[in-house]
Amino acid sequence: MAKVVLDFEKPIYELEQKIDEMKKLSESIELGDEILKLEKKINELRMSVFNNLSRWQKVQLARHPERPYALDYISLMCEDFIELHGDRHFGDDKAIVGGFAKLGDHSVMLISQQKGRDTKTNIYRNFGMPQPEGYRKALRLMQLAVKFNKPIITLIDTPGAYPGIEAEERGQAEAIAKNIFEMSGFPVPIIVVIIGEGASGGAFGIGVGDRVLMLENTWYSVIAPESCSSILWRSWDYKEQAAEALKLTAPDLLQQKIIDRIIPEPLGGAHRDYKKMGMILKEVLLEEIKNLKKIKPEKLLESRLKKYGNMGEWDTL
């Protein structure tokens, strides 16, 4: 895989390279102390960079092309997974994957948007932008979960629902509306995790749940900062300001009580340590499933209705 290095990752990578070179050299010369010093320096640098990211930098991290995607998490976390295909009406949308998954002792229905890694796979996955048949496949799979009383886990990672002619003609709006409507009434636990980008209705089409979690370096909002910039500032140049104004990071959304929990990522981001990231997420999911399974279905639905009913603020004259 070709390394993609973001601007703010650069100094860290440079130091890491230096250490690698020194380690090679140290086979012939003694450089132990130097290496230790440098490693300490890298760690300090990592801390100072990653604890002070701007909102726009977090958006960039959420989009990092080396981040683990849905299928990576599935292979990192699940003992077994059978992917199921098609919406039974039109086709099989490759931008959404889903199927029965074994997570520890639990059988769950796992559904996610899926991005590609390179041009070819991105075209195959339509850059993680679902069409109506993707949302309808997700709905069909969730209905299966309800039928067999299995928890639903959705992983969200999309730059948005696909804005195309055919997508519109096949009812993109209706497909998303229907999912949001139905998800609010499924009598099984639903856990939603933002693993990368959570862009607007395209994300929310599989995003209604009892517990909504966000990985540390992800974003979630009603619009992408670039599009927000183009509409409100009438220019593409204000994406950084838009990201700030939208308050779209995990800590922002936790504070707004829109999400329930932040899942920490390995230092430097999920892409720096797949194995560790997979382990962290799995542990959190097992804990969440265990807790939700204790709640009776009627109570679950009541809390879900209340949860979304409480979202919003206004004044009275």
Added chain:
Amino acid sequence: MAWFKRSKENISIESQKRDTPEGLWKKCPACGEILHIQTLKENLSVCSKCNYHFRIGSEEYFSFLLDDKSFKEYDAKMISKDFLNFVDTKKYKDRIREAIKSTGLKDAIRYGTATINKIPVSIACMDFEFIGGSIGSVVGEKIARAADLALNKKIPLIIISSSGGARMMEAAYSLMQLAKTSSRLNRLAKAKVPYISILTDPTTGGASASFSMLGDIHIAEPGALIGFAGPRVIKQTIKKELPEGFQKAETVLEKGFIDLVVHRKEIRQTLTRLLNFIK
């Protein structure tokens, strides 16, 4: 979010100067006919020559859809709040204040109870004039409450949509209104209380991706733009011209997402007939 581009069209008939000679006439954007304001108003703001439906607001819809003096408004004093301190080229706080001042409305929606040919209903109507009919906390809450009103009184719910979608200045809260409204409509549907959605120009984004597309019956006004993504965004993405009639009510009817396209003059009668079938 088409409302920025079309700001000229958004000016309501009421807010134009009526005393000046120019204010007495309005040009039809579809056929170019010069229409007398008073005659246009009597024709429910539909062009007498080509049937172009001008955008109108809750005041007008309530006036010709509902029985005289039957409308009882609920929560008329709710206004939007700038809880994120959102600033773009303007402060959201100022946008709210200016919109209230220029439209005489409190937000992009009003709701309450009324009767239509003596049939009691819970009715909500959006106002595109108010920040593009965008969906913020007030719009979401009022739709949810209109649904609850229908549920508690066991009367049909009618929502008239006119919205460019999200209110960006309420960020993720705006998105969450999709679940707030849809979950209450779900509860309403389970109680078998009818819900009729009326889609007017435009119904896009968050509106069409939630409550507007969740009716038992969907009625659209002729020529209304109905879709998820706006035409400008689609054009930018696919870099092609859009087909004739794309996302227009008549095309959406052909594609199977609308039950009826009904002329503004006939909506009241159509609602009456439908409600008589259902009740």
